[in-house]
Amino acid sequence: MNLFSFTANFTDEQSCRLHFKEERDKQGVSCKRCSGKDHYWLKGKWSYQCKSCKFRTSLRSGTIMEHSKLSFLIWYKTMFLMTATKKGFSSKEIQRQLGLKRYEPVWAMVHKLRKAMGERDDRYTLEGMVEADEGYFTIEASAQEHRTQKAGRGSKTKRNVMVMAESTPLEDLENKTKSTQCGYFKAKVLTNHKVDGVNETIQEYLEERSIVFTDKSTSYVDISDFVELHITEKSSKETTKETLKWVHIFISNAKRNFLGNYHKIKGKYLQLYLNEFVYKLNRRYFGEKIFDRLIIANITASGN
Numbered sequence: 001m002n003l004f005s006f007t008a009n010f011t012d013e014q015s016c017r018l019h020f021k022e023e024r025d026k027q028g029v030s031c032k033r034c035s036g037k038d039h040y041w042l043k044g045k046w047s048y049q050c051k052s053c054k055f056r057t058s059l060r061s062g063t064i065m066e067h068s069k070l071s072f073l074i075w076y077k078t079m080f081l082m083t084a085t086k087k088g089f090s091s092k093e094i095q096r097q098l099g100l101k102r103y104e105p106v107w108a109m110v111h112k113l114r115k116a117m118g119e120r121d122d123r124y125t126l127e128g129m130v131e132a133d134e135g136y137f138t139i140e141a142s143a144q145e146h147r148t149q150k151a152g153r154g155s156k157t158k159r160n161v162m163v164m165a166e167s168t169p170l171e172d173l174e175n176k177t178k179s180t181q182c183g184y185f186k187a188k189v190l191t192n193h194k195v196d197g198v199n200e201t202i203q204e205y206l207e208e209r210s211i212v213f214t215d216k217s218t219s220y221v222d223i224s225d226f227v228e229l230h231i232t233e234k235s236s237k238e239t240t241k242e243t244l245k246w247v248h249i250f251i252s253n254a255k256r257n258f259l260g261n262y263h264k265i266k267g268k269y270l271q272l273y274l275n276e277f278v279y280k281l282n283r284r285y286f287g288e289k290i291f292d293r294l295i296i297a298n299i300t301a302s303g304n
């Protein structure tokens, strides 16, 4: 979807609603009262009616748009803006671009979309050979927290993020050169005690048959319990460039992106910004289809 096809397809509220209905029909509607799947469409009411219990489901109900007062057109424009560039937009910028008076509803909409992106990616686990390492992301902190912070780990002005990347070796036998190709990524803010947090993250987001590469950090002592093989390497310049190449590229790109787009991020929202960054990165070859995929994520997300 580029700007020209977007404006040609979505001229008004009606065209967005019709498109959303079409996509929702493909995913199927489930009745909140009786879980029935068969519905009539009540055209004048923009609602579905359950064939067995007559319960009505509005076009928005059960999607992340459920409690939003913003129009379908505004949601569509926002989904377009969020997927149109790799870079992304802040809520402030989206508010400005759409000429909306109030900031809060825009902020809520954008965060719901980021949440839906994360849920979509959480349906998949990483597999094969996986690089894993932590990045320390700067977050907004009070002046007091800045004064009393400890450097590095456990700092109040930074959050620990576990970054994982599928990394397939490509061996060029003729030139005897080795390189890796990256697949899907994950980035999760670690909230609880160090080793526990790492263990939970590895267990939840990696296939049991994976082979994991990390440095020799003590937080990684249990990783081998959850995967096929855990290979550690002492941190060095070569590790950063080769064994853990993709996670390091991810960390520096994500940090640069956040700094350029959002200025300051509160710790409790960092995961949402990571969701968007990872979602788009994982769909980097989708081209213009990424817009349609985000609409599906909107429909199938757990909502509110």
Ligand SMILES: [Zn+2]
Pocket: 031, 032, 033, 034, 035, 036, 050, 051, 052, 053, 054, 055
């Ligand atoms: Zn029903």
